[in-house]
Amino acid sequence: MGTPEFAVPSLAKLVQDGHEVAAVFTQPDKPAGRGKHLQAPPVKAFALERGIAVHQPARIKTNEEVRAVFQSIAPDACVVAAYGKILPEWLLQIPRLGCINVHASLLPKYRGAAPINWAIANGERETGITIMQMDAGLDTGPMLAQRAIEIGEDETAPELSARLAEVGAELLSETLLLVERGEIEPVPQKNDEATYAPMLKREDGLIDWQMSAREIANRVRAFQPWPGTYTIFRGVRLMLWRARAASTLTLDGIKNVEPATIILIDKTSLTIACSGSSALRIEEVQIEGKRRMNARDFINGARLNVGDRIADSLFGDQQSG
């Protein structure tokens, strides 16, 4: 059971390892893109290519059909990776070996829907994969295996997600083998150390220029590809695609500049004052309705000068639509 790109390597690994994948459950196709076509989740596309049966129930908990399918399959195990739905108690109890989840954090940290994004947003240097036995709670089940990896200094969420997906597939493969042999003792999570990584909301991407440059830069990396990190500039959304905290050398004599003000323009970037005497060096942006462009092109087109403001307000709250 899984839905996005993150889940594909794990499914591929299951197939490659010779496991009999009786069925794949994934989210229903959804209208996407500019027109309104239905779009198949990545996991569905992969499964169909391999000739695996695909089920896309809108609801599970009270769905008798799903229940019947599940009971007739009577799987040894159910593997879940970023499925995007809550699994009801009755389903959790059907597989002999339980429901095994591939979660992209070092549990109990970052339980929830967006562990990768929030780990980067919070400036973590390290995250990882936890393989766990699912229970009725949200990512609260006992852990079967865990593997940590470093987060790159400039690594974005899609990049980290791709790496974690591979690590997850690998660790899943190893763990499943041990589970089949009954050689793993599940380790309960320390609930008092748990933190949550809630699903991202559009507003999470709105820049608060009262934050430090480092915090903003982290969010720029973290909230890709959605909701992005943006401010409201001349009445439209201005997305920041690449930015980093400016070196302290750049900061001389800017102590009293109001946040969101341009303090430096050079060949490839523009530097914006943030709070706490920090500054954000912006290298790639995108204006609403336009393509992504490097900072130089943006400066040329928007005719920016030092002293101009990059945000209509510090919070962008005048957008309120």
Add this chain to the structure above:
RNA sequence: CGCGGGGUGGAGCAGUCUGGUAGCUCGUUGGGCUCAUAACCCAAAGGUCCCGGGUUCAAAUCCCGGCCCCGCAA
């Protein structure tokens, strides 16, 4: 037919409402200045104004049709 923005020398944009000389910031090329420079000064090259019709003395601009890019929404 979900809503909206856009397509103008190589890049990013203005000009379009109120038809009439192709503009700005860069880049490129040549020259100059300088110990030197991606800095500065001077000069030059480079455009079917997305495509096809229509209106008009005249269309980047107005009207009709089409293609393509992007944001929102989901």
